[in-house]
Amino acid sequence: MIIELLEERKNFSAVDCQIADYILGHPEELASLSAAELAHASYTSKASVFRFLNKLGLSGFPEFKSRLIRELDQSHRLGLLLSDAPFRADTTVAQTLEVLPAFFESVIRHSALMQNVHLVKKAGALLHNASFIDIYCLGITQAAGLAAQYKFQSIGRSCTVHTGINDHYLLRTKDANHVALLLSFTGNNPQIAKTALVLKELNIPSVGLMGPGKQASSLCSVCLPLYEGQNVVAMEFMDPLYSMLFLIDLLFVYLHVRSYEADTQTAQKLRKDWTLY
Numbered sequence: 001m002i003i004e005l006l007e008e009r010k011n012f013s014a015v016d017c018q019i020a021d022y023i024l025g026h027p028e029e030l031a032s033l034s035a036a037e038l039a040h041a042s043y044t045s046k047a048s049v050f051r052f053l054n055k056l057g058l059s060g061f062p063e064f065k066s067r068l069i070r071e072l073d074q075s076h077r078l079g080l081l082l083s084d085a086p087f088r089a090d091t092t093v094a095q096t097l098e099v100l101p102a103f104f105e106s107v108i109r110h111s112a113l114m115q116n117v118h119l120v121k122k123a124g125a126l127l128h129n130a131s132f133i134d135i136y137c138l139g140i141t142q143a144a145g146l147a148a149q150y151k152f153q154s155i156g157r158s159c160t161v162h163t164g165i166n167d168h169y170l171l172r173t174k175d176a177n178h179v180a181l182l183l184s185f186t187g188n189n190p191q192i193a194k195t196a197l198v199l200k201e202l203n204i205p206s207v208g209l210m211g212p213g214k215q216a217s218s219l220c221s222v223c224l225p226l227y228e229g230q231n232v233v234a235m236e237f238m239d240p241l242y243s244m245l246f247l248i249d250l251l252f253v254y255l256h257v258r259s260y261e262a263d264t265q266t267a268q269k270l271r272k273d274w275t276l277y
Contacts, residue, residue, distance in 0.1 A: 001071055002056065002058075002064070002067055002068050002071055003024075003068070003071050003072070005056055006020040006023060006024055007020075007024070011055070012055075015044050015048050015052075016048075016052050016055065018042050018043060018044055019038070019042045019044055019048065019049060019052050020052075021042070022038070022041055022042035023038075023042075023068070026041070027068075027072050029041075030065060030068060030069065031065065031069055033065075034061070035049050035050065035061040038061075049061070087099070103238070104242060107227055107238070107239055107242045107243055107246070108242070108243075108246050110227040110243075111226070111227040111242075111243040111246045111247065112246070114225050114227055115224060115225075115247075115250075119222055119223075119224060120224065120250065120251075120254070121254075122221075122222045123207045123222045123224055123251060124251055124254035124255065126179050126205050126207055126221060126222065127152075127157070127179055127181070127207065127251060127254075127255060128254070128255055128258055129177075129179075130177055130178060130179035130205075131158065131176060131177040131178065132158045132159065132160075132173070132176065132177070132178045132179075133152060133157060133158065133159035133160075133178070133179055133180075133181055134159070134160060134162055134173075134178055134179070134180045134181070135148055135149055135159060135160065135161045135162065135180075135181045135183065136162050136163075136180060136181070136182045136183065136192060136195050137161065137162075137163065137182075137183040137184075137192075138163055138184075138189060138191060138192065140185075140237060140241065141183040141184065141185065141241075141244065142161065142163065143241075144183055144209075144241065144244045144245055144248060145161045145181075145183055146161055147245065147248060148161075148181065148183075148248045148251075148252075149161050151248065151249075151252045152252065152255065155252070155255055155256050155259055156259060156262065156266075157255060159181075164191065165191075165194065165195050165198060167198075170198065170199075170202055170204070171202075173204075174202045174203065174204055178204055179204070179205045179206065179207065180195075180199050180204055180205070180206040180207070181206070181207050181209070182195060182196055182199075182206055182207070182208045182209070182210065182216060182220060183209050183210070183244060184208070184209075184210040184211070184214075184216055185210065185211065185226065185228070185237070185240040185241075185244075186210065186211045186214055186240075187208065187210035187211040187212070187214025187215060187216045187217040187223075188211070188214050188215050188216070189216065192210070192216045193215045193216040193219070195216075196208070196215075196216040196219035196220055197219055199219075200219050205221040206219075206220045206221050207220060207221065207222055207223075207224070207251075208220035208222070208223035208224070209223075209224050209226060209244050209247045209248070210223060210225075210226060211225065211226055211228065211240070212225035212226075224247050224250075226239075226240045226243040226244055226247070227239060227240070227243040228240045228243070
């Protein structure tokens, strides 16, 4: 990042340090400055500014301004996210429009970094090779479960949502190539844990999207962990929910890629009549 390079000052000359000092000390002025104006303000020359940009590996002043302004904006949004209450009684709509996308970006980025490619492939393969997907969820995770059901069905995968255990159903389908998808924010929900245990006892493979290292996750055939690192007051549920939705999309894409031609043909037919949506 440019800001890190400016702060590190590796191989900077005295003139380079003058320019870096001015930029870091007056970031709010950068958007309105030209290269010549930056040189004047930092008591250097225009040629020194361009040599400085070349040392940073940049092609010119417009690229420098664009990248630095973007980094400063991201840094500002991250600072807001790191607070316990980025949304307060005096938060404006404009501020919300600035901070909320950063919140989603942070959840998705952290969720992706937590995943093990081997485990994602294993979970995707279990779903792909199954004849039917049973989705188990409770409370707010039902929203994610219904979203998963709709997405999987849209690419021809048979599945349904369950909010409890039906012993008769499980006994009748245990040899019918079913796989279970268990959704839980913590992995400690008693009913989800009981479901995971019953599935394990019946040798029905299961994929868990839940908190790692918890009761239910240890019983699943494979578990993809949820991110729950941000502690935003009154919005604690948003981290694991959007992390879960991201993982559902990850599995959806895995399945879609493996039936790409058929899925694409179906989508093209549906696009001719958008009133279906």
